[in-house]
Amino acid sequence: MSFLKSFPPPGPAEGLLRQQPDTEAVLNGKGLGTGTLYIAESRLSWLDGSGLGFSLEYPTISLHALSRDRSDCLGEHLYVMVNAKFEESKEPVADEEEEDSDDDVEPITEFRFVPSDKSALEAMFTAMCECQALHPDPEDEDSDDYDGEEYDVEAHDGMEVDTTPTVAGQFEDADVDH
Amino acid sequence: MSLVGKDVVVELKNDLSICGTLHSVDQYLNIKLTDISVTDPEKYPHMLSVKNCFIRGSVVRYVQLPADEVDTQLLQDAARKEALQQKQ
Numbered sequence: 001m002s003f004l005k006s007f008p009p010p011g012p013a014e015g016l017l018r019q020q021p022d023t024e025a026v027l028n029g030k031g032l033g034t035g036t037l038y039i040a041e042s043r044l045s046w047l048d049g050s051g052l053g054f055s056l057e058y059p060t061i062s063l064h065a066l067s068r069d070r071s072d073c074l075g076e077h078l079y080v081m082v083n084a085k086f087e088e089s090k091e092p093v094a095d096e097e098e099e100d101s102d103d104d105v106e107p108i109t110e111f112r113f114v115p116s117d118k119s120a121l122e123a124m125f126t127a128m129c130e131c132q133a134l135h136p137d138p139e140d141e142d143s144d145d146y147d148g149e150e151y152d153v154e155a156h157d158g159m160e161v162d163t164t165p166t167v168a169g170q171f172e173d174a175d176v177d178h
Numbered sequence: 179m180s181l182v183g184k185d186v187v188v189e190l191k192n193d194l195s196i197c198g199t200l201h202s203v204d205q206y207l208n209i210k211l212t213d214i215s216v217t218d219p220e221k222y223p224h225m226l227s228v229k230n231c232f233i234r235g236s237v238v239r240y241v242q243l244p245a246d247e248v249d250t251q252l253l254q255d256a257a258r259k260e261a262l263q264q265k266q
Contacts, residue, residue, distance in 0.1 A: 029224075062190060062237040065214070069227025079228055083192065083237065106192040110224050129210070129232050136206040137236040 003086055004032070004052040007045075015041025018127040022116040026074065027086060028109060037078075037113050039127040041134055044080070046113070056111070058135035060084045066125050067112070077114040078124050084109060179249055187217070187242040188233055194222060196231065207235035 010016050018039040025032040025046045035048035044061070047053035065079045085107035115121065187197045188209055195218065198211030210232050216225045 059234075059236070061234060062192065063196075063231050063233040065225070065228040065231030067224075067227045068229045072227045079224060079231075108192055108194075110222070112224065125230070125232070129208075132208060132232065132234060133204060133206065 004048075004054055006051050007047075007053070007055070009036070009047055010038045010040040010042065010045050014043070015131075017041060017131065018124060020113075020115050020117070020120055020124055024074075024114040026077075026112040026114065037115070037124070039124060039131060041131050044128070044131070054086075056080070056082055058132050059137065061128075061132065062108075064125065064128050064132075066121055074112060074114050076118045076121055077112045078121060078128075080111040080113065080128075082109045082111060083107065179247075179252060181243060181247055184244055184247050186211070186244070188238055189240040189242065190233070190237050191239045192237070194218065196225075196233070198231070201230070204235075207238060209233045209235065209238065209241070 020037040023037040024034045033048045038045040043055045045055040060083050062081045062083045086109045189195045198214035201210040201212045
């Protein structure tokens with residue numbers, strides 16, 4: 001699992017909201033082992049017993065959910081869908097860097113975090129909701145500016161509306177050589 | 179006019195469609211749904227057992243609202259007013 005790397009666990013400086021030990025991480029169905037899940041305001045991190053782990057940025061988290069199906073082989077867990085690709089052989093790749101031929105398809109990675117303490121799931125879900133709300137997408141200045149009605153040019157009786165760009169002097173008489 | 183408690187279908191930009199009961203929405207259009215079901219379970223089998231979910235507003239493509247719960251005239255008027263206010 002070479003995308004796992006070693007880094008210090010998030011602390012109060014990163015806005016740690018919740019720390020859940022004894023939590024198994026599963027990536028696209030493959031178990032990564034048991035470790036601690038850190039839900040911080042800056043990012044979501046998971047570290048295993050040897051200090052190796054990964055972090056997820058909230059803007060890449062498309063959705064998160066609680067799975068309550070006890071008959072699921074994992075039991076109750078926190079499901080997280082991420083808009084990024086995590087492959088075993090390389091680092092997590094953001095959408096723009098993807099070299100696969102299907103460029104139009106958005107990459108989707110499914111993580112599942114299974115705490116041994118099932119009663120903590122609600123709090124984990126809520127903590128993630130709070131952190132997501134802290135990372136809205138930056139406002140797109142160009143959107144919502146166009147309003148079809150506002151830009152329609154209405155012609156009134158007897159008025160000619162010319163919307164073509166004018167050239168300086170185009171209405172002047174041409175020079176005549178005598 | 180509030181659609182909280184009504185069933186909606188949220189279509190995400192990654193083509194996933196999620197049907198569920200609208201629990202809440204915030205200013206960024208982050209959506210919380212309860213009692214969800216996925217319209218394409220073969221593609222996302224891990225979501226079958228999910229009951230509650232929080233969807234990030236920026237990944238939503240469409241929200242399908244129940245037609246008989248929506249007063250379209252009211253919605254159009256409100257949208258126009260807000261657009262005008264934003265211009266000023």
